[in-house]
Amino acid sequence: MKKINLAVVGATGAVGQELLKILRERNFPVGGLKLLATERSAGTKINWEGRDYTVAATANEAFEGVDIALFAGGSASKEYAREAAKRGAVVVDNSSAFRMDNDVPLVVPEVNPEDVRQHKGIIANPNCSTIIMVVPLKVIHDAARIKRVVVSTYQAVSGAGKEAIEELAAQVKMFAEGQQEINPEVFPHQIAFNLIPHIDVFSDMDYTKEEWKMVNETKKIMHDDSIEITATTVRVPVFRSHSESVNIETERRITPAEAKEILSKAPGIIVQDDPGKREYPMPLYTSDRDEVFVGRIREDNSIANGLNMWVVSDQLRKGAATNAVQIAELVVKYGCF
Structure with a gap:
């Protein structure tokens, strides 16, 4: 299976930590991994799969070479998601910023998996409830x-x-x-x-x-x-x-x-x-x-x-991180990245 260059935005938060946990549990085919967060959290060390990663501050250029970017939610989505998509990443976004946009699929894999194919760079993760x-x-x-x-x-x-x-x-x-x-x-x-x-x-x-x-x-x-x-x-x-x-x-x-x-x-x-x-x-x-x-x-x-x-x-899992990783799995399955 092709290895995926992945970015996790908001990696130090509750949902970000769950994303990393679930990526490991589900054996997601991670190639390169970038962990991004706010300036305040930049420099934090996170061990994932036996390797220490240094969290970097989220910036537009950080999405160069990224296949899929998982956004844990928050203000970073509005600031960086569209730019990440422009640079070639498929964004799976946990915030509410794009959920009701006509050009953004809103996906629960058990319900409407095929909607993933219609993305134009951003796929929204619905509200947890x-x-x-x-x-x-x-x-x-x-x-x-x-x-x-x-x-x-x-x-x-x-x-x-x-x-x-x-x-x-x-x-x-x-x-x-x-x-x-x-x-x-x-x-x-x-x-x-x-x-x-x-x-x-x-x-x-x-x-x-x-x-x-x-x-x-x-x-x-x-x-x-x-x-x-x-x-x-x-x-x-x-x-x-x-x-x-x-x-x-x-x-x-x-x-x-x-x-x-x-x-x-x-x-x-x-x-x-x-x-x-x-x-x-x-x-x-x-x-x-x-x-x-x-x-x-x-x-x-x-x-x-x-x-x-x-x-x-x-x-935190099915209502956020697991659903997001399942969406990323569909992106890989359908080859739409």
């Missing part, structure tokens, strides 16, 4: 055609970065030590022992930007603007793995038994659903896994063709 939801949604949509989705998310703090993880850990410690005044810095309110129904900025109709991402990105990935979607996204005091309560209305009735059968046969999904044995997906046990776990599959008692699901997945 969107990825986790659309993997099982696609299976149900193919079987019974989805009319409407109501989703409520329970999102781990690691979705907001390393500083958010540190803030939750520090607040738990302060609370345990009896400290009365806890001043949040990353989140707008204390996150320890609390829920915050506010992720990203508020936007149209008082929905947050995170909520609109789930609406608009899902329609683009599924190639179906007719699906009605409404979302409520909530930050919870969990370190890792997002959970989602997904209510679906379909054109034809699909029974829980049928749903369990087709979901269990779908790639990237593990059905964990035995209420009698108290078996259902939980973030504690889905962390550091690539699969999307689905459980609590049951009929919606309030409408004729309704289904409820509880969906959990590691948002």
Whole structure:
């Protein structure tokens, strides 16, 4: 297999570190490797596959000779992604900068892999919550055609970065030590022992930007603007793995038994659903896994063709880094670099 000259932008951050871990786990055919980050992180040493690499500051010229550039997200995408593509790299971008651009494919490999072939230099990785939801949604949509989705998310703090993880850990410690005044810095309110129904900025109709991402990105990935979607996204005091309560209305009735059968046969999904044995997906046990776990599959008692699901997945892996590496694998498979 041809070796790929690869760049990882944001290599020192939470998603960047996951990218490097997953590249190794999946035996991605890395030839040359450039690790890039901010000026502040430049000079950091990272050992990968037994070799020490020095992180360099991200710059346009760094993308010369790069086949695929994995952007971990953040402001670097807007500043460097298009220039990296101009210099010949296929950019797989984790930020929200290009997701809704008409000329940029938005890809979840289990859902719309062929869209990779349509890239013009940049392929967008969807929002973590969107990825986790659309993997099982696609299976149900193919079987019974989805009319409407109501989703409520329970999102781990690691979705907001390393500083958010540190803030939750520090607040738990302060609370345990009896400290009365806890001043949040990353989140707008204390996150320890609390829920915050506010992720990203508020936007149209008082929905947050995170909520609109789930609406608009899902329609683009599924190639179906007719699906009605409404979302409520909530930050919870969990370190890792997002959970989602997904209510679906379909054109034809699909029974829980049928749903369990087709979901269990779908790639990237593990059905964990035995209420009698108290078996259902939980973030504690889905962390550091690539699969999307689905459980609590049951009929919606309030409408004729309704289904409820509880969906959990590691948002740093399948919701970000693993999905990005899977996209890069498709780029190699299809030879479109």
